[in-house]
Amino acid sequence: MTGFINYIDRPPDERLLRLREIWEQLGDDGKLPAYATSILTEFPLAAEHASIIRLEREKGKIRYLVIKDGPAVVAASGLDLSGTYLDDPSDAPELAMILAGDYDGIVKSRAPRLYAEEHHLDGRVRKTAGIQLPFAADGETVDHIVEFVYPLDD
Secondary structure (H helix, E strand, O other), rough: OOEEEOOOOOOOHHHHHHHHHHHHOOEEEOOOOOOOOOOOOOOOOOOHHEEEEEEEEEEOOEEEEEEEEEEHHHHOOOOEEEEOEOOOOOOOHHHHHHHHHHHHHHHOOOOEEEEEEEEEOOOEEEEEEEEEEEEEEOOOOEEEEEEOOOOOOO
């Protein structure tokens, strides 16, 4: 399977802006909020749209483990990466490389990232909008990213 992603220029989805507001309220005094296994309870209307990514630092390198892709993420993207590392061989290496690049940007900026994109994977086109939110146990060093994905209707 091969493919590519085109980014779409459009105003941010209101659902995603609301998720960013919730995330901002979880932080304390300019610090990033801490991730907990119960974090999705803070986003009750969006839990099925969530992917949970854990960062593992090994020998100066960051590996991204997709702990869980929610059922709405799988439906929107056509892939379930649950339980896989993005740097492992996969059926969608381009997607894994793009996701890792996006997550590297989140780690560096320590800020949420909103996006809208058109996926060309497995011979199908899917349009999605999402937000990637950083979490840090110590308030500073990103150790988890929670990404929410919604299909776009044109």
